[in-house]
Amino acid sequence: MPLPPYRTITPGSLPANEWYQFMVTSVAPRPIAFVSTISAAGEVNLSPYSFFNVFSASPPILIFSATTRARDNSPKDTLLNVREVAECVINIANYPLVEQLSLTSTEYPRGVNEFAKAGFTEVASDKVRPPRAAECPAAYECVIEQIVPLGNTGGAGNLVICRVVQAHFHETLLNDNGIGLNPHKLEAVARLGGDYYCRVGPQSLLEVPRPNRHQGIGFDQLPAHVRHSDLLTGNNLGRLANVEAAALPSAADVQAFHHEPLVAYTLSKYHGDPAEQRRQLMLLVKQYLEEGLVQEAWKVLLLADK
């Protein structure tokens, strides 16, 4: 298949707001840090930041970036607060909270408490001064390790490096073994460009088996006609290439699979038309792959190869 044409851009060659649009619409979806902070005077603030991620589990480090306001290069309240009191809570919101979360991004004057404005419940933290939001499924109490200014013009980021000192998770959302959150229950929410968010639900969740310690054979070891098949997608090929050489079906397994009803039917129905027979077998490979039956897919592939 022909590769799509590229738009190539050198940063600085576009107006800043257009460049920003390319970045936030392509680096997406982004998780959202829902950050509570406190000023030296004790004023509480709560605001969303999607320039955010986890950068280390041990030590436990989360990072977000508060840009200065593009219009006048002024710092946001969150940044002012963490400069005064080097602590924060990074709350994690989910889909049921997304409209309230969005409301907290309103540019209220400094000192206005967005917990009150957006209907969140303040709970005292164990180890830091800013409170956490009780409604949020996860909350990380953090001390600020470092604030790194990334530029000095309007819109420049300020990297806030946070070390987690305590964490809280809603019990009802834990996995059955009590470790980690269950993605089917969490209804995670993330930010894209513009006004777009996405919600993780049954339609958007998928499982991709990790290579972990095994070494899949790789694309280059797939038979050429498979690699260049116009029936199989890159995802189909990726799943086939993730199988270890030692785990490929044996010749005896492949032979026995001739009797599998779907295979036997396809072989006999298209007996007189080898090209169509191969196409139908490839469709069967695809069907097995999409049902997660990788061994079965490989058996059909190997018998089609004969």
Ligand SMILES: Cc1cc2nc3c(=O)[nH]c(=O)nc-3n(C[C@H](O)[C@H](O)[C@H](O)COP(=O)(O)O)c2cc1C
């Ligand atoms: C979902 C979402 C994500 C946001 N992410 C960022 C971000 O990563 N960095 C940033 O500077 N502003 C971000 N904003 C905008 C700030 O939340 C907004 O400027 C807010 O008024 C800042 O509040 P504060 O001045 O109380 O800190 C985001 C807004 C929303 C709704």
